[in-house]
Amino acid sequence: KQEVTQIPAALSVPEGENLVLNCSFTDSAIYNLQWFRQDPGKGLTSLLLIQSSQREQTSGRLNASLDKSSGRSTLYIAASQPGDSATYLCAVRPDTGNQFYFGTGTSLTVIP
Amino acid sequence: NAGVTQTPKFQVLKTGQSMTLQCAQDMNHEYMSWYRQDPGMGLRLIHYSVGAGITDQGEVPNGYNVSRSTTEDFPLRLLSAAPSQTSVYFCASSYSDTPVYGYTFGSGTRLTVV
Secondary structure, three states: OOOEEEEOOEEEEEOOOOEEEEEEEOOOOEEEEEEEEEOOOOOEEEEEEEEOOOOEEEEOOEEEEEEOOOOEEEEEEOOOOHHHOEEEEEEEEEOOOOOOEEOOOEEEEEEO | OOOEEEEOOEEEEOOOOOEEEEEEEOOOOOEEEEEEEEOOOEEEEEEEEEEOOEEEEOOOOOOEEEOOOOOOEOOEEEOOOOHHHOEEEEEEEEOOOOOOOOOEEOOOEEEEEO
16 A cells, blocks of 8 residues: 655744655555645645656746655745645555545644 | 535534535536545545446445435435544545546535544
8 A cells, every 4th residue: 555654744934945845655656646735624725736757847936846766756835935834735646546645744834 | 616615614423423425516527536634644535436326435435425426416424423433524526537637625524423
């Protein structure tokens, strides 16, 4: 079974700092990987979807990279803002089957 | 375009009661699924459907039933609620079960079983 790990579990940074969130997975046979944002008491908002054939995806201040062979993905947030405070989840879709496997998330706090 | 709509947002049940969590999407997505989110465990798949009339079990299906009579709706039924089913439930949909597509999530239903 695919295991997805996100480290650290919590992160606190001052506003304006660039930061990296990490996601690792145990089985490299994945089809794609998706990063989500979850605000307290809310649903999941999709940030970026990276196909296994891609190395990275960018959206605004966000950049996600994927190293499938080493089982790792990173989410880079540039010039962090207090509005970026949320929990960030990564999920991987294996080559077979019909589900995503989720990490437990990194809780980010950006201090004004 | 409302996306994925879940109702109710909050619910308290007594042990042994039954209820249905509703999920509807207006994006003509073929694939729909139910996840539960528990502290420290990540989201886990309960049931999923790849189209009207087709459902299958996920990782944690016990105690739950689903049906898919239309493309738009995918209700989740708790047959006899137990405290272990206290969780936040999310419905997610995708254009199809083809892996290239990502998920769209609803805002969740927070269920407490006492």
